[in-house]
Amino acid sequence: MDKIVIKGGKKLCGEVNISTAKNSILPIIAASILSGDKCIIEDAPMLEDVFVISDVLRTIRTKIDIDNNTNRILIDTSNIKDCEASSDLVKKMRASFLIMGSMIARFGKFRLSLPGGCNIGTRPIDLHLKGFSALGAEVSVGHGYVEAQAKKLIGNKIYLDFPSVGATENIMMAATTAEGETIIENAAEEPEIEDLAKFLNCMGANIIGAGTGTIRIIGVNELKGTTHKPIYDRIEAGTFMTAAAITRSKIKINGINEGHLKPVIAKLTEAGVSIEIEGSSMIVDADKELKPIDIKTMPYPGFPTDMQSQMSGLLCSVHGTSIITETIFENRFMHATEMKRMGANIKIDGRSAVIEGVNKLTGAEVRATDLRAGAALILCGLIAEGETEVTDIYHVDRGYVNIEKKLHGLGADIERLKM
Numbered sequence: 001m002d003k004i005v006i007k008g009g010k011k012l013c014g015e016v017n018i019s020t021a022k023n024s025i026l027p028i029i030a031a032s033i034l035s036g037d038k039c040i041i042e043d044a045p046m047l048e049d050v051f052v053i054s055d056v057l058r059t060i061r062t063k064i065d066i067d068n069n070t071n072r073i074l075i076d077t078s079n080i081k082d083c084e085a086s087s088d089l090v091k092k093m094r095a096s097f098l099i100m101g102s103m104i105a106r107f108g109k110f111r112l113s114l115p116g117g118c119n120i121g122t123r124p125i126d127l128h129l130k131g132f133s134a135l136g137a138e139v140s141v142g143h144g145y146v147e148a149q150a151k152k153l154i155g156n157k158i159y160l161d162f163p164s165v166g167a168t169e170n171i172m173m174a175a176t177t178a179e180g181e182t183i184i185e186n187a188a189e190e191p192e193i194e195d196l197a198k199f200l201n202c203m204g205a206n207i208i209g210a211g212t213g214t215i216r217i218i219g220v221n222e223l224k225g226t227t228h229k230p231i232y233d234r235i236e237a238g239t240f241m242t243a244a245a246i247t248r249s250k251i252k253i254n255g256i257n258e259g260h261l262k263p264v265i266a267k268l269t270e271a272g273v274s275i276e277i278e279g280s281s282m283i284v285d286a287d288k289e290l291k292p293i294d295i296k297t298m299p300y301p302g303f304p305t306d307m308q309s310q311m312s313g314l315l316c317s318v319h320g321t322s323i324i325t326e327t328i329f330e331n332r333f334m335h336a337t338e339m340k341r342m343g344a345n346i347k348i349d350g351r352s353a354v355i356e357g358v359n360k361l362t363g364a365e366v367r368a369t370d371l372r373a374g375a376a377l378i379l380c381g382l383i384a385e386g387e388t389e390v391t392d393i394y395h396v397d398r399g400y401v402n403i404e405k406k407l408h409g410l411g412a413d414i415e416r417l418k419m
């Protein structure tokens with residue numbers, strides 16, 4: 001179990017290259033099941049979650065070659081079987097549930113372990129199942145498993161009670177080869193949905209409106225293989241923007257899409273950070289006094305919940321009172337307890353965190369409770385007096401490629417200790 005050790009107080013400088021998006025590549029790997037042809041993903045992020053979903057597909061006899069040197073993934077589902085995927089792996093990473101829609105579309109039936117909840121919330125899948133049923137699948141849940149079967153999926157109009165990212169993706173994948181047209185209303189609008197639709201359309205699907213609240217999928221007979229490079233990871237980019245802000249530094253970030261970062265750019269600008277876009281790069285200059293701000297997480301294009309922990313860390317260092325409201329997940333303030341060990345002043349009141357900026361944070365041993373909380377604690381360690389040890393780093397490795405190497409490249413005094 002690795003830990004990351006940071007000696008705080010160093011300014012950052014130079015530039016960092018952002019990897020492609022975890023939350024894009026996971027559904028794209030699931031979507032490759034829809035065709036028996038080979039699919040190739042270029043410039044893939046070498047993340048723990050990518051390795052886990054690849055292992056899930058291997059348990060159903062998919063051939064996946066991951067080349068660490070070229071960051072290329074070759075997926076061959078020609079021998080895939082509708083046998084059961086490993087429950088342990090599905091419970092290990094709930095995004096594995098994203099293969100359900102593709103498997104029902106390809107084989108007409110599939111049985112999969114119910115994905116676990118996680119530290120940030122119960123993570124239900126009722127909207128996924130509502131979508132599969134609306135497409136004509138017979139869905140049953142029992143003994144910790146979901147089972148779905150349908151001779152043929154039939155297009156339908158589906159309204160999502162909540163614009164769930166995963167449910168939108170799973171239904172979109174299932175509907176690609178359904179008979180007739182499917183309309184998803186109140187669909188999630190995240191950029192990763194658009195990227196998945198682009199991948200599916202390159203496979204021969206007919207999807208219109210991805211990235212808006214209404215997505216139309218006109219069923220086609222079959223899909224073919226394709227090659228795809230995922231979009232850059234807007235949450236990793238936001239994390240490094242926040243690293244510049246918390247250390248009051250000026251850095252350059254390469255591999256950004258301004259349109260995907262609008263809410264993060266808006267809130268950091270409101271706090272006083274200067275942000276200059278140069279094509280697919282940005283200059284973030286925070287070498288100044290910053291102001292407290294209020295943030296409310298919302299479905300895209302609102303402020304992303306995946307940036308909430310990082311911003312909480314930043315606002316602990318900004319004089320004045322900031323209020324952060326988390327509307328997406330019911331338990332996403334676990335980083336607050338750990339930050340208080342470093343001297344932060346955070347009071348949790350239901351779905352809101354009231355943060356009073358403090359003059360300094362002090363280094364401590366803290367624990368990553370989830371992926372983004374771990375990243376946020378590393379950011380706090382960058383400015384804490386003395387040494388900070390962040391344990392349970394496996395959470396962070398799920399969503400960040402070599403985070404300590406990238407921060408070290410920007411001048412941070414940071415290292416990973418293998419335990």
Ligand code: EPZ
Nearest residue numbers: 023095123124125126127128162164165166167306328329
């Ligand atoms: C995706 O999770 C992301 N994961 C999450 O990123 C992200 O935080 C989340 O979307 C919201 O943006 C991946 O893309 C792999 P949801 P997902 O379904 O699809 C409720 C990270 O840090 N809901 O949009 O699971 C649910 O309880 C991770 O990279 C239902 O009620 O998110 C939650 O309150 C964390 N019923 C809300 O919707 C359902 O059937 C958002 O969930 C599904 C969801």
